[in-house]
Amino acid sequence: MTFDKIAVKQILLRLLKGEDYRGEVLNIINADFLDFAMQFFKDVAVAKLQNEELTDDWYKKYFIQNPSLTKEEVAIYSGLNMKTISNTYKTTAKNIVVDASLEHYDAFVKTIQELIEIDDTLELMLTIKYNKVSVELTLSESLIVMNVLAVKRAAIRGGAWSTAGKRVEKPLMQTLCKLFKVPDKHYKSIYVAQLKDKNDFSREIDFYLIDQNNNELKCEVKLMGKGNPESADAVIARDSKIFVADTLSETNKKQLDSLKVEWVELRSVKGYEKFKTILSNRGIPYEDIDDITPEYLEKVIDESLGI
Numbered sequence: 100m101t102f103d104k105i106a107v108k109q110i111l112l113r114l115l116k117g118e119d120y121r122g123e124v125l126n127i128i129n130a131d132f133l134d135f136a137m138q139f140f141k142d143v144a145v146a147k148l149q150n151e152e153l154t155d156d157w158y159k160k161y162f163i164q165n166p167s168l169t170k171e172e173v174a175i176y177s178g179l180n181m182k183t184i185s186n187t188y189k190t191t192a193k194n195i196v197v198d199a200s201l202e203h204y205d206a207f208v209k210t211i212q213e214l215i216e217i218d219d220t221l222e223l224m225l226t227i228k229y230n231k232v233s234v235e236l237t238l239s240e241s242l243i244v245m246n247v248l249a250v251k252r253a254a255i256r257g258g259a260w261s262t263a264g265k266r267v268e269k270p271l272m273q274t275l276c277k278l279f280k281v282p283d284k285h286y287k288s289i290y291v292a293q294l295k296d297k298n299d300f301s302r303e304i305d306f307y308l309i310d311q312n313n314n315e316l317k318c319e320v321k322l323m324g325k326g327n328p329e330s331a332d333a334v335i336a337r338d339s340k341i342f343v344a345d346t347l348s349e350t351n352k353k354q355l356d357s358l359k360v361e362w363v364e365l366r367s368v369k370g371y372e373k374f375k376t377i378l379s380n381r382g383i384p385y386e387d388i389d390d391i392t393p394e395y396l397e398k399v400i401d402e403s404l405g406i
Contacts, residue, residue: 104404110267111400113275114345114365120263120322128259132252139251143244144229147236158243163200164326170196177204178246180254207246268320271343272306273403275363275374278396279385285309308341310382316340341377 106127113120142162150157162168162176170193174181177200183322184199185191215221215238225241227234236244269288276286288306307315319339342355342362355362364370371391378385 104406105266107270108400108404108406110263111209111271111394111403112397114267114271115274115371115396115400117366117370118366119366120345124259128252128256131255131259135251135255136248139244139247140227141229143236144227144232144234146380148232149229158240159201159204160398163197163204173197173200175251175254176247177201178207178243178250179203180250180257182254182257202292208243211242211265212272215239264320264322267322269306270400270403272318274400275343275371276308277403278371278391279375279378281308281378281383281385285383287315308378308383311384312382316381318343322346340381343374361396 106123109123109126113123146157146161152160161191163173168176170191171181173193174184174196178198181191181196184196189193216226221238223238223241225236225244227236266267272286272288286306286308286340306318306320308318309315319340320343322345340360342360344351344362344364345366346366347355347362352362352364361380363373364376375385375387
């Protein structure tokens with residue numbers, strides 16, 4: 100089983116048990132960050148060893164001007180994230196990313212050098228030992244490395260929280276359907292291409308319940324904090340008929356009721372039971388299973404994830 104499936108499974112288990120899932124997202128953030136940090140330190144050590152005769156330009160040559168790197172890697176290694184570049188330049192074409200990264204890196208190095216000249220009382224030397232060989236980074240180089248780690252951590256954190264709902268949307272809806280044995284022909288998911296800019300596409304999933312008249316009812320999943328005012332806005336924008344969330348405020352519920360949108364709040368006692376009511380209201384076949392044991396729940400989740 101992949102780490103991604105393990106993480107998604109744990110999030111689904113917590114959601115359907117009415118528990119806080121956020122600890123699992125933090126585990127994903129920590130694992131992704133540590134994986135990056137370990138590899139980054141190894142790459143820094145190798146680059147430093149291979150460029151002994153160069154000055155501070157060794158880092159720029161290996162981590163920013165290296166044509167084999169992806170644009171995402173170039174941005175992070177310079178201390179930028181892709182969202183900042185996209186917001187500033189309205190594109191994430193690789194040539195723009197490289198130019199922006201070089202400009203930012205040069206400005207950052209200049210700032211470090213100016214600060215060191217103003218106050219030279221601080222001494223810091225980062226030592227990395229890899230394959231029994233040690234390399235030492237100067238104060239300037241150490242600050243560059245620490246800045247990259249900080250930017251990468253922030254990028255991972257932002258990405259994990261913003262995509263958590265997307266990663267679990269399909270398996271969560273499939274699990275709810277399978278818990279109550281909804282026939283396969285009465286639900287489906289489709290991939291929808293999303294255009295970020297002229298150079299970037301992403302793929303998102305739309306999930307539908309299908310009633311006995313073959314009407315497709317779009318479902319919206321949102322893992323959000325209680326009282327988030329964006330819930331109704333998301334439903335209106337996507338013309339959703341069914342809304343599934345971990346928590347909903349009373350205001351959220353009134354908004355959804357006024358829009359005639361069926362909703363499920365998972366963080367309530369047996370919150371998933373509300374899904375049966377929705378199936379009944381919408382004329383979708385299901386089995387009224389009252390005793391959902393932990394073993395049955397885990398089995399259904401594994402089936403949804405293809406484990």
